[in-house]
Amino acid sequence: xxxxxxxxxxxxxxxxxxxxxxxxxxxxxxxxxxxxxxxxxxxxxxxxxxxxxxxxxxxxxxxxxxxxxxxxxxxxxxxxxxxxxxxxxxxxxxxxxxxxxxxxxxxxxxxxxxxxxxxxxxxxxxxxxxxxxxxxxxxxxxxxxxxxxxxxxxxxxxxxxxxxxxxxxxxxxxxxxxxxxxxxxxxxxxxxxxxxxxxxxxxxxxxxxxxxxxxxxxxxxxxxxxxxxxxxxxxxxxxxxxxxxxxxxxxxxxxxxxxxxxxxxxxxxxxxxxxxxxxxxxxxxxxxxxxxxxxxxxxxxxxxxxxxxxxxxxxxxxxxxxxxxxxxxxxxxxxxxxxxxxxxxxxxxx
Numbered sequence: 646x647x648x649x650x651x652x653x654x655x656x657x658x659x660x661x662x663x664x665x666x667x668x669x670x671x672x673x674x675x676x677x678x679x680x681x682x683x684x685x686x687x688x689x690x691x692x693x694x695x696x697x698x699x700x701x702x703x704x705x706x707x708x709x710x711x712x713x714x715x716x717x718x719x720x721x722x723x724x725x726x727x728x729x730x731x732x733x734x735x736x737x738x739x740x741x742x743x744x745x746x747x748x749x750x751x752x753x754x755x756x757x758x759x760x761x762x763x764x765x766x767x768x769x770x771x772x773x774x775x776x777x778x779x780x781x782x783x784x785x786x787x788x789x790x791x792x793x794x795x796x797x798x799x800x801x802x803x804x805x806x807x808x809x810x811x812x813x814x815x816x817x818x819x820x821x822x823x824x825x826x827x828x829x830x831x832x833x834x835x836x837x838x839x840x841x842x843x844x845x846x847x848x849x850x851x852x853x854x855x856x857x858x859x860x861x862x863x864x865x866x867x868x869x870x871x872x873x874x875x876x877x878x879x880x881x882x883x884x885x886x887x888x889x890x891x892x893x894x895x896x897x898x899x900x901x902x903x904x905x906x907x908x909x910x911x912x913x914x915x916x917x918x919x920x921x922x923x924x925x926x927x928x929x930x931x932x933x934x935x936x937x938x939x940x941x942x943x944x945x946x947x948x949x950x951x952x953x954x955x956x957x958x959x960x961x962x963x964x965x966x967x968x969x970x971x972x973x974x975x976x977x978x979x980x981x982x983x984x985x986x987x988x989x990x991x992x993x994x995x
Contacts, residue, residue, distance in 0.1 A: 656685060657689060660686070660690075663679065664693065677708055686713075687716070687719055690717075690720065691720050691723055694723050704740065708744075708781075710748065711748070711781070711786075712784075712785050712786055714747050714785075714788050724744065724745050724748070724750070725745075728745070735772070735774060736769075736774055736777050739778050740777060740778070743759065743778055743782055746787075759795065760795055762777070763778045763782075763802055764801045764805075765777070765778070766805070779812050779813050779816060782812070782816045783812035786819060787820075789821070791819070792821075796826045797826050799813050799816050800813075800826050803834060811847075817854055817858065818855075822857070823860045824858050828855070828859060831851055832855065848870075849869075850870070850892075851870075852867070852869040852870030853867070853892050853897065855870075856870060857894075867897060871900055871901065893923060893926055898926070898927060898930070901919055901927070902920075902933060905930065910941075910943050910946055913941075914946050914949055917934065917937070917946065917952075918949055920934070921949065921952055921956050924957050934954050935965055938950045938951050938982075939969070944977060944978045948975070951978070952981045952985050954966065954989075955985025955987075955989055963990070966985060967986070970982045
């Protein structure tokens with residue numbers, strides 16, 4: 646699928662398939678990935694938007710456009726049309742304004758409205774608006790417009806309810822280096838966390854977010870985030886959080902890969918599980934993961950190394966996985982290799 650992503654006929658087929666998905670969350674996640682097609686997919690998305698009326702059907706396409714950013718500015722006239730349509734509820738209009746800001750839309754009072762949206766705790770017709778703007782900001786990789794007063798509003802969202810503080814952390818982490826408001830808020834937040842096992846995810850994600858905005862002590866922040874990934878589901882979950890909200894960069898990936906060479910097996914397993922969550926953007930780690938699959942004396946480590954490969958590799962790696970399957974003596978590890986091969990085959994034939 647990755648090799649064919651730039652072909653219009655393939656993109657049209659993928660788009661048609663995604664539009665037929667019934668589950669909203671699954672569809673939204675898929676459209677997040679489709680944004681990798683960049684400008685190639687924008688005319689198709691605009692064309693699909695024209696006849697749509699229901700906000701639920703429009704939403705996933707907005708996610709895709711928002712993640713593409715200014716390269717999707719051709720969609721702005723269509724989005725302005727939606728914004729001016731008073732039949733849509735305020736929650737949808739809040740999400741729409743965030744996406745438009747990421748595409749580069751400007752108008753008098755527009756950013757002031759978004760600042761209000763970020764900390765809006767009102768309920769309109771039984772629809773709670775708290776956190777709506779922050780959640781959409783986290784999902785679309787905000788560009789340079791999140792700074793100054795906008796950042797200050799996101800900091801205020803750290804005190805909101807539910808999962809909003811987590812998404813606010815993600816948004817602050819994507820602000821870029823040197824934003825004093827973000828740095829101060831993240832430091833204060835991490836200082837207040839209790840040092841308990843169940844808080845490791847929070848510590849890790851805040852550490853990574855701090856690494857993205859700090860101008861000093863970035864090494865300490867990155868090391869703290871990595872140290873707390875640990876083993877078990879925490880690794881995969883943290884990996885998914887990081888890549889879904891674009892907190893992974895080349896330096897961070899390199900440091901995670903270095904953990905594959907750590908002297909402790911548990912650390913290496915934790916790194917493999919994190920890479921499993923990161924998926925395709927972690928493909929630089931494939932050679933090291935293949936080496937672990939061949940040489941590790943730990944069946945658990947071999948299993949997770951092979952599964953990580955399945956989330957990021959293409960069909961040219963299948964022969965090496967087949968060889969690994971023939972060598973493997975542990976039944977559990979064999980099942981992980983088979984699963985990895987199926988993941989690759991599914992992606993390759995789609």
